[in-house]
Amino acid sequence: LVGDLSDVSKIDDGRLTIHPKPVDLEDAVTETLTSLSGLIEDKGLQVSAHVAQDAAWVIGDPQRLGQILTNLVGNACRYTPAGGRVVISADRVDGLAEVTVSDTGIGIHREDLDHIFERFYRSTDPFVRSQSGTGLGLAITQSLVELHGSKLWVNSTVGEGSTFGFTLKVTEAVDG
Numbered sequence: 001l002v003g004d005l006s007d008v009s010k011i012d013d014g015r016l017t018i019h020p021k022p023v024d025l026e027d028a029v030t031e032t033l034t035s036l037s038g039l040i041e042d043k044g045l046q047v048s049a050h051v052a053q054d055a056a057w058v059i060g061d062p063q064r065l066g067q068i069l070t071n072l073v074g075n076a077c078r079y080t081p082a083g084g085r086v087v088i089s090a091d092r093v094d095g096l097a098e099v100t101v102s103d104t105g106i107g108i109h110r111e112d113l114d115h116i117f118e119r120f121y122r123s124t125d126p127f128v129r130s131q132s133g134t135g136l137g138l139a140i141t142q143s144l145v146e147l148h149g150s151k152l153w154v155n156s157t158v159g160e161g162s163t164f165g166f167t168l169k170v171t172e173a174v175d176g
Helices: 002-012 025-035 037-043 062-078 126-130 137-147
Strands: 021-024 046-051 057-060 085-093 096-103 153-157 161-169
Touching: 021 025, 021 062, 025 037, 025 046, 025 062, 025 085, 037 062, 057 062, 057 161, 062 085, 062 096, 062 137, 062 161
Parallel strands: 046 085
Antiparallel strands: 021 057, 085 096, 096 161, 153 161
């Protein structure tokens, strides 16, 4: 909560900046999945990731990109019932890397879709309320995606799941 509030404060007064550089998107996804492995295993989720070779290297802030992925994948895991599926993918679309996180979770009610990126907003859905959270994660994630020059989007169907996505600029692989 303290970290989220600090990020919100920095976003509000323009102090939150990113430091873009070439990032191996496959490594970033792997690190995210490793950090969430306990949650994934506890719920018995089927998680898969695919990063297309022509979308593997992107321009982004490694720390903030990790924060974006952790929030989106973490939400997908939390709001997907045990035994469900989460898929992270990155494909080249119109010269950009389109990153998506899809799940077979509870989905988002139509009346909630217009508000999920608002600070402190939490659905009244009982399953959502049973999960811990402040309602800051998606608002911060949206700001971080925008700092990367993109927009965060969502498609969702109640009872079937959700897909969140954004794009990043593609770059050449870095030797190293």
